[in-house]
Amino acid sequence: MELEAIYENTENEDMKDTCAPQIQSRCQDEGKAQKQRGSRCLVLITVGLGLICVLLLVFIILLHITITAERDLIKSYKNTVEEFNQTINSLQDNYTDLMTEKHQLQNNFSSLSQKNLELETELRKLSRRGSGMLFMSTELKSWSNSRQYCRDRGADLLIINTEEKQRLVSSLFKETVWIGLSDREQEGNMKWVDNSPLKQGFWESNEPNDAGGNEDCIELNPAKSVLNNWNDIPCTDKRKWICDN
Numbered sequence: 001m002e003l004e005a006i007y008e009n010t011e012n013e014d015m016k017d018t019c020a021p022q023i024q025s026r027c028q029d030e031g032k033a034q035k036q037r038g039s040r041c042l043v044l045i046t047v048g049l050g051l052i053c054v055l056l057l058v059f060i061i062l063l064h065i066t067i068t069a070e071r072d073l074i075k076s077y078k079n080t081v082e083e084f085n086q087t088i089n090s091l092q093d094n095y096t097d098l099m100t101e102k103h104q105l106q107n108n109f110s111s112l113s114q115k116n117l118e119l120e121t122e123l124r125k126l127s128r129r130g131s132g133m134l135f136m137s138t139e140l141k142s143w144s145n146s147r148q149y150c151r152d153r154g155a156d157l158l159i160i161n162t163e164e165k166q167r168l169v170s171s172l173f174k175e176t177v178w179i180g181l182s183d184r185e186q187e188g189n190m191k192w193v194d195n196s197p198l199k200q201g202f203w204e205s206n207e208p209n210d211a212g213g214n215e216d217c218i219e220l221n222p223a224k225s226v227l228n229n230w231n232d233i234p235c236t237d238k239r240k241w242i243c244d245n
Helices: 002-128 143-151 163-172
Strands: 134-136 177-180 217-220 229-235 238-245
Touching: 002 163, 134 143, 143 238
Parallel strands: 177 238
Antiparallel strands: 134 238, 177 217, 217 229
């Protein structure tokens, strides 16, 4: 029994001596494997954190782009609204100006209509006083030929013997015309075609002046003035004329 026990103990010790290195090697392998697993986990965690950081960065960039785009859109919208408001204000100003101009034109039209009525009234008054119809030619003739034209039609060159008639004729006719006044018979002795003497003249400044010594017939130039627009010129000059019957 003692020998067997000794033998068994010896075998057990031999087995312990044989197994110890194997267990230690296995432990070392397991430690290395654990280290490798730990390293892989650390790498995976690092990669994961890196991806999360990249995703966060991308998200932040996209968010910034979106916010910037929205800000630009809002700014553009505000600018558009401001331009639209400016356009509305400009249109309102134009509308106001047009309405003002319309009222002015209406007032001018009313004033012209009133003047037209006044002129028609004056013309009727003159007609009732025997002035008859006034006629202005469309061609040009000398003073003598103009008068002959009127006489051939039972009329004569226009006689103006009142300020009222002077203003009316100057308002009705806008071209330079002969009137029935001259000093052909005696220089400085103005007479109408009916042989009546001139009582009131409506001369331009410094007229009549008989320039050149041969200005004996009288023209009326309404472009110069409504009231003072008579001028003496040579009777051979050609002008349109006014007949009065």
